Amino acid sequence: MNATPAKWTNETWPIAAAMIQYPGTLANGRSVQDQSVDEWHATLSDVVDAGFTEVDPTDSWLRLADLAPERLDAFMTVVGRLGLSVPAISTSRRSVIDPRHGDEYLAYGHRVIDTASAIGSGAVSFGLFEPLTDAQKKALWFWTVDGARNPDDPGTWQKAVRRIRELGRHAEELGIELSLEMYEDTYLGSADSAVRFVEDVGLANVGINADLGNLIRLHRPVEHWQQMMEKVAPHAKYWHVKNYSRMEDPASGVIVTHPAPLEQGIINYRAAIRMALSHGYSSPFLCEHYGGDGLSVSATNRDYLRRILPR
Template structure:
């Protein structure tokens, strides 16, 4: 199968912001998912003040499919009042092959697709990453501790393909692209495996989220970031963008990383964005940042990315 076809829009965009800068649970124990409209209004007001016009709804914070219809309408109304588009829903750590929960997670993903369509989103985003291990929950940076690993098993991989194809077909039926996020120790954990998975699924609306930052940050040997992008960008239809300062010993005895801005990290986004546009990327971008003032760094990254795009892109 060839790489998924890209939309015919002349420029990519919009540039959205992640929800990492907002607490998923308030000090009083109230989940953002269950928060009042006033609390949601404050979230979108902050996003607006930073100059963003789009946001990704991460289900770590709000699960649109698990809201009532009236609450979904309220979510969209509050966002729209601040000029903010709900560009995508990102279903994370709900792998369709998670032991003991795969079928439950599959059903949830189907509901998430319907909610995304109802809210007029542009992308349904998910992956194969699973909930954090105890070691990851205890670590300063979760990527420095071992987490779940997809088995090297043909039957399990085939199950992943079947279930993801089922979700892709559902997404296509409601007019949505589906994007699969690259993530370590999953079938989307290397460039070759991720591309092969997309080809095995075999649907034009299913592509990759080439979040190479997820791999650059690992405290272990990694593939060359240039080669990973070259292999995956032809299949990209949505892009989580973040960067890390990385250092490693020449003999491979140690590796370390820390979050930084898109401009300062290991990945040369000027070169990679130019290559993506050359290959026909036309999807939305998502600014993502762990640690510090996530929202502030995302805003700086947005300005940097805007400088790399055609003048009419990112709207």
């Protein structure tokens, strides 16, 4: 299937900056939710100065769905004045099967979908991963410490399927795609499991956020990125892209990973993106990077994507 979207070229493809390098709670204890318009403008100016024309607010920074209508309008006015757009909204660590807050996060998910529709975003990303543990927060790289796991329980799996299907149907009514983020020790924690999960959901607008970086960074054996990509490519939708170097010593069993620019890590994104395009991928990208000046590395990654996307 030749599915290069006629509506986008390598220069016009929506490639958004993530806001993961900006905290949701400031050093003085204030929440970004309560910041002034001028303060939002100052932060988003960083994104513009890095050369981005798209941004995903990423709700670890700002929960658009929890802003009052007039505050949401004010935020979008800032976005527009800076020449930015919001092609998609990503959620983080708000799982609909969270043991304590699952019902709350399900309701929040519906608000995210309504908000995406209201501001003209075409995609939302959800995940089944939970907040970082105290041990993960203390680690230099949180992924080197095991976190919460989705239970190995058919009943909980089916609950997750039902709730994501509910969100998917809501999104479908509004013409929005729903992308489920691959993440370790969740029901999207391997390529096989991710495919089975979205097939169980069974909606055409619900697919996989093929964030393989979340898996290849683990200090444990993982499936080769190419094998994973071959399995998930037919289901790929809104995609978080990041890369890591990965060193494995078979003799000792030692595995070490480190964040890397897209073109320098172990995942060959030129090949991975071509796989997705061959199956009709036509969604925006989100550039993420942990460590150092993540926004600047994301900008480098954006430029790399523009070089390798179809002209």
